[in-house]
Amino acid sequence: SSSSTPATASLNAEQLKERIIRHLHATLGTDINKASPQAWWRATCAAINESVFDGLRTTQREHYQQDTRAVHYFSLEYLMGRLFSNNLHNLGLYQSAKQALAELGHDIADLEDQEEDMALGNGGLGRLAACFIDSLATMNLPAVGYGIHYEHGLFQQEFQAGRQIERPDSWREYGNPWEICRPESVQEISVYGYVETVYDLQGRMKKVWHPGRIIKGVPWDIPVVGYHGSSVNVLRLWESRASDFFNWDVFNSGGYVDASRENIEAETISKVLYPNDETEAGKELRLIQQYFFCSCSLKDIIRRYKRAHGDDWSKFPEQVVIQLNDTHPAVAIPELMRILVDRADMHWDEAWGICQQVFAYTNHTLLPEALESWSVRMFEKVLPRHLEIIYEINRRFLLEQVDVRWPGDNDKKRKLSIIEEGHEPMVRMGHLSVVGSFRVNGVAEVHSKLVQSDLFPEMVALWPEKFTNVTNGVTPRRWLKACNPRLSSMLDRLIGSDWPTDLKQLSKLAAHADDPKVQDDFMAIKQQNKADLAKVIQDLTGVAVDPAAIFDIQIKRLHEYKRQHLNLLHILALYRRILQNPDYDMVPRVFIFGAKAAPGYKLAKEIIYAINKVAEKINHDKRVKDRIKVVFMPNYRVTLAEKMIPAADVSEQISTAGKEASGTGNMKLALNGAITVGTLDGANIEIAEEVGEDNIAIFGLTVDEVKALRQSGYHSRDYYHNNPEIKAILDWLETDYFTPGKPGELAAIKHSLLEGGDPYLVLADFEGYQAAQQQIDGWYRDKAGWAKKAMMNTACVGKFTSDRSIQDYVDRVWQLTPCKVD
Ligand code: 26R
Incomplete structure (x- = not known):
């Protein structure tokens, strides 16, 4: 089509050609006579990125200066696909690039085929997240997508004699041109260990978590280009590494081999996307994945908040809203409580007040086998302090909400408890998400009705205004x-x-x-x-x-x-x-x-x-x-x-x-x-x-x-x-x-x-x-x-259109205002 943006209209095929050749030389270290299609593709990506990074810098500066309220989309999955033609279309450069490449002797479609799909998701939920971040950028809404930088995305499928064979997906084997590593923003997170109860000088009880392992989270940013010269937001994906600090001890005591084993274990966390769609397996590594990226992301949000507001937490709920893409990131709720109560010494009630203003939860399925629950036993092993916090959230919920509404009704307590009792007690992540969020939505009218009537009817009785619908959309x-x-x-x-x-x-x-x-x-x-x-x-x-x-x-x-x-x-x-x-x-x-x-x-x-x-x-x-x-x-x-x-x-x-x-x-x-x-x-x-x-x-x-x-x-x-x-x-x-x-x-x-x-x-x-x-x-x-x-x-x-879905989230959940970017 013919349309192009005012911002980039000046970039014609001639200028793009110059950029592509410059990158072929200076970035790829080759020249036009011997460059492979792969090198041409990479040079073109680098040429595109000059415009992408311009938009990224401008957008981030504007958001910082205006100190904007932002939505933080927490999702274990992003099914991005390819970004080449998407970025060209959104920058309004597709026709120029097509012409430039043609003049250089290349069919743009052949170069597009050089790109691996970024398949960091299973299906609907992951692709929805990708459509949503496209709409957020297009609508100039301040937003960050948070997720995991899996080394291997969804498996590749082959048929052998008619049967499915799975092969590993290595989407960034030779490097991905769209991502930027941000070593200046690494985070460290803890897992395992035990909790100690101590008393301070005033005799106040405090809980101290002595972690068993410390893991480093390295952020990779993928710029998300809005359509036609609007904002460029970021998708920030965390990669796990062994913590330097932790490994020095082992290394110094002569344990080089042990240290590299710990390296491998730490790096396992972001190694592979779980390929289960709608069937919960309760694997320990999956819980660690969820906690790893939630903790890194919360610390990242808090670091940015403190840069503007110091230790004054009172503006936090005005600045930050976190959308939980299904229950997969629900462990963010007890993690924020831990940070506020244990680390920032906040009173429970104040901390809980903040949590309940920050989180919102989207339900994507009613299938019983897809509803997440973790055995209390495993939860305690991996996140002992978080389990205590969940118990306390639950104790207060049952006492202050359930028992007030249905006095002495033990059936109601059993049904609503975040902890499912039984032979193997379980933590119900759906219950935790509803209790900890200010809004809960389904993804189509009929589904939202069923969430209310069949899945959480008592929660609706307690908090009718919490529940709403946002029908899905696509970009x-x-x-x-x-x-x-x-x-x-x-x-x-x-x-x-x-x-x-x-x-x-x-x-x-x-x-x-x-x-x-x-x-x-x-x-x-x-x-x-x-x-x-x-x-x-x-x-x-x-x-x-x-x-x-x-x-x-x-x-x-x-x-x-x-x-x-x-x-x-x-x-x-x-x-x-x-x-x-x-x-x-x-x-x-x-x-x-x-x-x-x-x-x-x-x-x-x-x-x-x-x-x-x-x-x-x-x-x-x-x-x-x-x-x-x-x-x-x-x-x-x-x-x-x-x-x-x-x-x-x-x-x-x-x-x-x-x-x-x-x-x-x-x-x-x-x-x-x-x-x-x-x-x-x-x-x-x-x-x-x-x-x-x-x-x-x-x-x-x-x-x-x-x-x-x-x-x-x-x-x-x-x-x-x-x-x-x-x-x-x-x-x-x-x-x-x-x-x-x-x-x-x-x-x-x-x-x-x-x-x-x-x-x-x-x-x-x-x-x-x-x-x-x-x-x-x-x-x-x-x-x-x-x-x-x-x-x-x-x-x-x-x-x-996912733009309508996002507008519904803005109106019914996020209360965001657009931030125009030049
Ligand atoms: C817990 C785990 C194994 C797991 C459960 C379910 C992992 C992934 C899923 C995927 C589910 C939640 C999913 O993708 N649901 C789909 O979400 C789409 C976007 O809202 C809907 O359009 C689609 O109907 C729904 O099946």
């Missing part, structure tokens, strides 16, 4: 402007170029939805994007697909509640219908999956295997006559999403109602003109409200119907026995039809749906699902009708 800079340049230029022409920061402008597209010329243009763009994706599919999987077919896409982590196996059952139903009726009439469809399974999640891996085996069979079966193709894209990640989403006709959002907190892929796909096949779950409900029932294929049980069905007793076997198609498909999976010579290899799915009781009601929703798919087939036959529906999706989803 349109990455998820439309950068990833779908064809549609972006069309939008610029048709509705002007303000939509990237004012996404409601997209509604102007609706006026053109009946215009045949515009419909043709819109669908021609979709067709070109599909042709591009077809090449990628050919390269990655060897499968040839026809861009004229419906591209039906399900991309998300592999989980039973997301029901990739429901999609598979429908594919099998179509295949069977074709075998039974060679003339079966359907619009050709390509079913495309992208998903990683947690390495220890057996059934999820079996579902991947089953999809791959079924794909192999169907794709080679001549009788299908290309009416169905099935592809499972290996190593699904942000960069692959950027290629798939612009090419989607159909978006699969088929979770069991009540299970998907929000979803954000649903928003990206609709934004790019895909039509959703979805349940009334998470943000699908709000998408349906926005696009209207003509433009979405809704099916299946509602949240209330799911509850009622479970109440009355759900028997998946009834569906198996009463629906011959279901029976035939499930029985088919047990034969060796898809795994010649090896019957039973795909039986795991059938067993979980029958013997396993079908915990996510796949069979109950099958009939409705296949009807919705039939409806899609019918809609697609009407070319103009489909074009209109697709356009109406793009036109009507302006609500789901």
